[in-house]
Structures are given as C-alpha cells and as structure tokens.
Amino acid sequence: MTRGKVPKNLNGVFRRNGPNPFYQPLGKYHWFDGDGMVHGVRLKNGKAFYANRWIETSRLKQERAYGRPVFMKIGELTGKSGLLTLISQKLKARLGILDLSKGSGQANTNLTFHANKVLALHEMDLPYVIKVLCSGAIETIRRASIGPPASQKPPEARTKNPKAERRTDPPATANYPPPLRKIEEFTAHPKVDQETGEMHFFGYNLYSAPHLTYGVLDAEGNLVKSIPINLPNGPAMMHDMALTKRYAIFLYMPLFFRPKEMVVSGFPFIFDPEMPSKFALLPRDAADASEIVWFNLPAGMIFHVANAWDEEGKDGPKVHLYACSTSDYTLNELVSSNSTKGIHWSREDVSVTPKNNTPYCLTRKAEQNSADMGRFIPGAHGGMGMSTRGDATVDFAAIPRRQLHAMGDPAISLRAASSKSRDILNMSGEETKSEEDRDTFALFHFTFDPATGLATQRRIVDPKQEDCDAYLLEFPIINPRYAMRPNRYVYMATFCDGMKANGFVKCDLTKDEGGGWATMVVGKVEYGKQRFGGECVFVPPPGEEGGEEDEGWLITLVYDARVRKSFLLVYDAGTMEVVAEIDLKTRVPFGFHGLFLGEDDLQKQMRGSTTSGGENKGGGDVEMGKV
Numbered sequence: 001m002t003r004g005k006v007p008k009n010l011n012g013v014f015r016r017n018g019p020n021p022f023y024q025p026l027g028k029y030h031w032f033d034g035d036g037m038v039h040g041v042r043l044k045n046g047k048a049f050y051a052n053r054w055i056e057t058s059r060l061k062q063e064r065a066y067g068r069p070v071f072m073k074i075g076e077l078t079g080k081s082g083l084l085t086l087i088s089q090k091l092k093a094r095l096g097i098l099d100l101s102k103g104s105g106q107a108n109t110n111l112t113f114h115a116n117k118v119l120a121l122h123e124m125d126l127p128y129v130i131k132v133l134c135s136g137a138i139e140t141i142r143r144a145s146i147g148p149p150a151s152q153k154p155p156e157a158r159t160k161n162p163k164a165e166r167r168t169d170p171p172a173t174a175n176y177p178p179p180l181r182k183i184e185e186f187t188a189h190p191k192v193d194q195e196t197g198e199m200h201f202f203g204y205n206l207y208s209a210p211h212l213t214y215g216v217l218d219a220e221g222n223l224v225k226s227i228p229i230n231l232p233n234g235p236a237m238m239h240d241m242a243l244t245k246r247y248a249i250f251l252y253m254p255l256f257f258r259p260k261e262m263v264v265s266g267f268p269f270i271f272d273p274e275m276p277s278k279f280a281l282l283p284r285d286a287a288d289a290s291e292i293v294w295f296n297l298p299a300g301m302i303f304h305v306a307n308a309w310d311e312e313g314k315d316g317p318k319v320h321l322y323a324c325s326t327s328d329y330t331l332n333e334l335v336s337s338n339s340t341k342g343i344h345w346s347r348e349d350v351s352v353t354p355k356n357n358t359p360y361c362l363t364r365k366a367e368q369n370s371a372d373m374g375r376f377i378p379g380a381h382g383g384m385g386m387s388t389r390g391d392a393t394v395d396f397a398a399i400p401r402r403q404l405h406a407m408g409d410p411a412i413s414l415r416a417a418s419s420k421s422r423d424i425l426n427m428s429g430e431e432t433k434s435e436e437d438r439d440t441f442a443l444f445h446f447t448f449d450p451a452t453g454l455a456t457q458r459r460i461v462d463p464k465q466e467d468c469d470a471y472l473l474e475f476p477i478i479n480p481r482y483a484m485r486p487n488r489y490v491y492m493a494t495f496c497d498g499m500k501a502n503g504f505v506k507c508d509l510t511k512d513e514g515g516g517w518a519t520m521v522v523g524k525v526e527y528g529k530q531r532f533g534g535e536c537v538f539v540p541p542p543g544e545e546g547g548e549e550d551e552g553w554l555i556t557l558v559y560d561a562r563v564r565k566s567f568l569l570v571y572d573a574g575t576m577e578v579v580a581e582i583d584l585k586t587r588v589p590f591g592f593h594g595l596f597l598g599e600d601d602l603q604k605q606m607r608g609s610t611t612s613g614g615e616n617k618g619g620g621d622v623e624m625g626k627v
C-alpha cells in the first residue's frame with residue numbers, strides 16, 4: 001500500500017482484460033492483436049492479491065503447439081503483403097494447418113457477467129467462459145456455443161424469463177418468433193438489462209452476409225432471439241451498441257472493411273468521410289429487421305457508448321444516447337512499424353511464457369495469507385503476485401521478474417491522420433474542420449425521434465475547449481445501476497499522448513447548457529508525471545440501490561513509467577479523491593476493459609462455471625458454462 005486504505009466494504013475481484021502477445025510477433029503488430037490476458041486484484045477485508053493469466057483460446061493453443069505465431073494479425077494487413085496474408089490464412093485453413101472452426105479470436109477486449117458466467121470477449125469470435133477463483137486468478141472453461149437446438153422447439157417453449165416475456169412480449173403472429181440462428185460472431189460490448197436479466201448482443205461478419213446479427217440471451221443464458229440485418233453500405237467495424245427499454249441501437253459507422261483497397265490505401269479498414277454514420281433503432285420486440293428505423297448523421301466514429309435511454313412523449317419515445325465520437329478516424333495508426341522495436345512491443349519488456357509452462361507459485365507466506373480467501377490455484381502459466389498481512393500491502397519481491405508479464409509503453413497515436421482539409425458540418429452547426437484543427441474523440445449527445453425521423457448530434461464536452469494536456473476523451477463509463485435510464489455523471493479517460501491516459505474527468509450531464517468543458521467537467525484527476533492509465537471501472541457500494549449516483553468507487557490500473565511498475569488506484573467517485581493506491585510491483589500492459597465482481601457474483605460464477613447451470617433449458621443450445 002502506498003497511499004490510503006482499501007475500504008473494508010470493497011470486497012470482490014477487479015479484473016481487466018487486454019492484449020499481451022504470448023509470442024513475439026513476427027511481423028507488424030496492432031494493439032488489437034495480442035493474446036487476451038486477464039489482470040486483476042482480489043480485494044477482501046482490506047487485503048489485495050494480484051494475479052494474471054492468459055485466456056486459453058483456440059488460437060493460443062494452436063500457436064503454442066506450433067511454438068510460434070501462425071495466425072494472421074491485423075497489424076499485418078497492410079499493402080500488397082497484407083492481401084497475401086489474408087489469402088494465406090484461408091489457404092492454411094484449407095490445408096489443415098490452422099483450425100478456424102473453433103474461432104481465431106484472442107478474447108482480449110472485455111469481460112462481462114451474465115447468467116452466472118464470466119465471459120471474456122473479442123468481437124471477432126464467440127465468448128470464452130472463464131472462472132474467477134476466490135484468489136482472483138482465472139481459469140479458462142471453454143469457448144461458448146450459442147445457437148438453436150438441432151430441431152427447434154415450438155416458439156411458446158422458448159421464453160423462460162417472465163420479466164423478459166412481459167417486457168418484450170412479441171406480437172401473436174404465426175411467423176413469430178423467427179427461427180433461431182446459430183451465432184457465429186459476438187460483440188465485445190453486449191448490454192445486459194438489469195431488470196429482465198437479458199443480454200442483448202450483436203455480431204458482425206466482414207466476409208459474408210448477414211453482415212450483422214442481433215441476438216438476445218435470456219436471464220438463464222438461452223438464445224431467445226436472433227435477427228439477421230442487412231448493412232446497406234457493406235461490412236464495417238462495429239464495436240459497441242446501445243440499449244434502451246424499447247430499442248436495441250446499432251452503430252453503423254463508416255469504418256468499412258474493403259480488403260481490396262489495402263493495396264492502394266495500405267489498410268483494409270477505411271474511414272469514409274463521405275458516407276453517413278447510420279444508427280439503426282430496432283424495437284426490442286421486433287420480429288425481424290424490417291422494423292428498424294434508420295437515422296443518418298454526418299460521418300463519425302464511435303467506439304464506446306456511455307448510456308442511452310428513452311424519453312417518453314405523447315408521440316412516442318425520443319431516444320437519448322451519449323457516446324464518445326470523432327468525425328475523423330484512422331485505425332491503422334495503432335500498428336507498430338517494427339516487430340522487435342514496435343511501439344506496443346519491446347522484447348526486453350515482455351517475458352514470454354517459460355517453455356516448460358512451469359506454474360508460478362506463491363511463496364509460503366502468501367499461501368498462508370491466501371488460505372482465508374479460498375484455494376489459490378496457480379494454473380499452467382501466468383504471473384501473479386500476492387498480498388502480505390496488513391492493509392493490502394502487496395509484496396511481489398519473491399516473484400522472479402521473468403514471471404511477471406508486462407509490456408512496453410504503447411506510444412501509439414489515435415490522432416487523426418488525414419492530411420486533407422475537408423468540410424464537415426455537424427448538426428450542432430460547428431465550424432468547418434481543417435487539418436490544423438483536427439478532430440479527436442469528444443463526448444457527444446445524440447437524439448433520435450422515431451416518430452419524426454429526426455436525429456441530432458451535439459459535441460458537449462471536448463478537451464480542446466480547455467487548456468489542458470488531454471486531447472482526447474474515451475472509455476466513457478457510468479454507474480452501472482443507471483444504465484438505460486437518465487443519468488447524471490459520465491466518467492471518461494483523458495488521453496494526452498497516443499493511448500496514454502493521464503487521468504480522467506467526471507462530467508455532469510445536467511449542466512449541459514452550452515458551456516461545454518467549463519461547466520460540465522465537475523471533477524478531474526491527473527495521475528501525475530509519467531503515470532498513465534486507461535479505463536476506470538465504476539463499483540457501486542454493496543447492498544441495495546439508493547444513495548447518490550456518484551456514490552461508489554472508481555478502480556483503474558496506472559502505470560508509472562519512472563519506476564516501471566503499475567498500481568491499482570481506487571478513487572471515491574463522489575469526491576474524485578484517492579482512497580487507496582496499491583503497488584503491484586510489476587508492470588501491467590495497457591489494456592481495454594474491466595469488470596468488478598462483488599462477493600455474491602464471485603460465488604455465483606464459481607457455482608455457475610462448475611455445474612451445468614446455463615445449459616439449454618429452452619430453445620437454444622447455449623452451453624455457456626457447461627464443462
């Protein structure tokens with residue numbers, strides 16, 4: 001412990017997913033390419049345990065069998081050689097060198113909890129069910145299978161959740177519900193309706209139609225809806241979605257997949273500023289995609305949504321959506337130029353798993369301390385730390401450095417790379433953008449009125465409005481208890497240099513009166529010199545709902561480049577002051593999204609992952625937790 005104390009009532013497991021390549025990449029490397037590694041800290045009674053593990057994906061298992069990287073990486077998809085790489089992967093699959101039947105994703109993007117299962121997510125693959133042990137370490141259970149049974153059962157047998165039935169009661173027509181489809185793709189950002197227990201998701205397919213599929217899992221994890229959706233402008237990257245009580249909202253941004261243009265433009269994902277951003281509002285009780293209401297807005301790119309809700313009116317609901325967006329974006333800036341001196345990757349900084357897969361063991365002292373936290377199983381590989389007695393002091397001194405996996409600084413840049421000036425007029429009537437005033441991610445407020453077909457977008461908080469180090473806002477989060485209903489506070493990471501977040505801000509949406517940053521940013525945290533973080537996870541206080549919206553904690557990992565170590569930071573979400581800082585004694589790679597499991601959910605997923613809970617009880621053959 002370097003500062004403060006872990007609150008005694010903050011008990012559970014903080015986990016954060018992110019890329020960490022098991023093998024040193026042979027070619028160019030993209031930040032999205034690394035194998036999924038889950039890092040995290042178990043907090044209990046003021047003590048802390050750190051652990052990390054790779055997720056045992058089909059891809060990782062196959063590469064481990066070959067002893068080298070054999071799968072295609074996004075970073076390699078550049079120029080003519082990129083096209084050859086794309087063809088080569090298909091050829092390898094035909095020749096049996098690669099088995100793509102079990103997916104090729106890295107499970108490196110997000111974690112979520114549903115139907116008593118913890119899922120590791122990657123948008124180019126199905127989820128992996130993992131089990132979080134009482135110690136905080138994880139075990140990979142299996143790759144999920146989501147789809148209908150061999151013979152679909154009568155529609156009336158499908159809906160098992162009475163709340164869901166009430167909420168999304170479909171029209172009584174002979175054609176409803178449509179046949180369920182086997183799910184092949186799954187987003188890294190599904191949305192769980194906390195009231196019904198349903199998980200709403202989508203999956204996009206770059207290579208074949210349908211390029212988009214919307215699906216719903218009921219509270220038990222059974223597939224109860226799957227709707228194919230045609231994308232009128234071809235396949236595109238779609239990272240997040242939004243959910244309100246009435247609508248599932250799909251963000252069809254003009255970041256198109258055009259592999260043939262790789263030869264000319266150098267990268268297969270092309271942001272086309274001449275095309276609109278299209279927002280698809282599909283009623284949750286829709287029978288098929290014909291009920292979608294499409295809205296067009298000026299070209300933009302959204303990776304992450306903060307929240308969305310319905311505002312009821314006499315003519316029907318008006319939908320509000322808050323998200324971080326930019327009108328200019330390129331994905332290829334996340335590619336390192338060299339495999340050994342890459343900006344995400346440095347040989348000297350990353351310890352590759354020992355050849356013999358020797359388990360990393362706790363010291364005797366730590367094992368003694370972990371006894372009251374359940375059985376600590378080191379697993380096949382992966383670094384870990386351990387706590388000592390006292391107020392969550394973490395002592396990693398006995399852990400060989402080579403066993404503590406960490407990566408170099410991702411000094412990549414998300415800044416817009418376009419060199420051409422062009423006119424982009426957004427709905428708020430802002431000035432034309434020029435290359436001197438390049439656009440980056442800011443917080444936007446979107447509204448959609450299905451009754452009139454009108455949509456608006458407005459940039460409400462932009463770091464350029466303030467003289468501060470940050471140039472970009474991303475990773476928006478809220479108190480999860482306020483999802484799908486009007487909320488007040490949005491927390492966002494502030495990026496100062498590439499994907500280095502130097503802090504985060506707290507925005508008050510009720511103060512949106514045109515003042516922008518000056519009036520809406522009501523709290524700001526700076527990690528300090530040479531200290532960088534990423535997304536925060538909001539943890540409401542344990543117990544029943546109530547209290548203020550900003551009552552709770554914000555937890556994040558911060559890397560201190562001066563001492564080459566990472567720290568777990570716990571902030572009071574109300575005051576934005578540090579509550580606790582825990583020295584992890586090692587460097588943790590920058591990553592993506594995290595999850596906090598409270599004590600109850602921790603126990604539920606322990607049971608759910610080791611029993612047949614979640615297996616098919618209705619119409620789907622979902623086996624999210626069957627092992």
Ligand SMILES: [Fe+2]
Nearest residue numbers: 188239592593
């Ligand atoms: Fe994401």
